[in-house]
Amino acid sequence: MKQLPCIPEIRDRIYKYVLCSDKSVVVGDDIISTSIDGENCNKWHLSILLLSRQTYIEAFHIFYRYNNFYFTSTNRLYRFLRNIGYPRRQHVTAIKFYWFGSDSKRAFRLLKTCQGLKFLKTSIIDNQPDGYVALREVRGLEKVTIDDFPARDNYHFNPSIYHDPRELEQAMMRPRLKFYAANPDEKLDLFKRRRESSKMTEGENLDVSTQDRIIVRHLF
8 A cells, every 4th residue: 555644643643633523423314414513514524534545444443433423313323333334333432312213123233233332322212112122232331321301201101111221221331241242353343454564564664753753743
């Protein structure tokens, strides 16, 4: 691959600046029309991934790993997880969603395969929300926040069949089962070897003492 004009560490900072948002990334029916910070500008942000093959290999995982994705329904959550595929799902770390839709069970089954998922936030809007059992099988999260106020405000709220959100939070923070635990030897990232190889090659060829110091001085 042709070397880019600055060192990998600088490129990673550029990728994070362009692809990452301090606020939630709201995912609509089409990932390309996602809005960042309330502006429909994600076409411009994601266009950096089309710059070259090397740029895509180095940057695609940053978009999934360092953003907090928000979904207005479980239908959109399901389509998103299905369309990005298994390897990219492993880089998703934070998800918020509105617990509403006919694809809840299928969405939560795909959530179970997200081995890098750490943070999840949602709301219970009914006594017996669809997919409760499937979501309870998701494990290994560091922080789970479930808002039950919408369910309690429901006119048809029935405490006798009500699911306790605290119990669900604790269940989802249990250790992952061995079958679903992340295997450090498993090649979940299809391009990791190429990225590391590219960085090692550049480290051998670049003169850090002169040219790179000039680049760093101008960028920061």
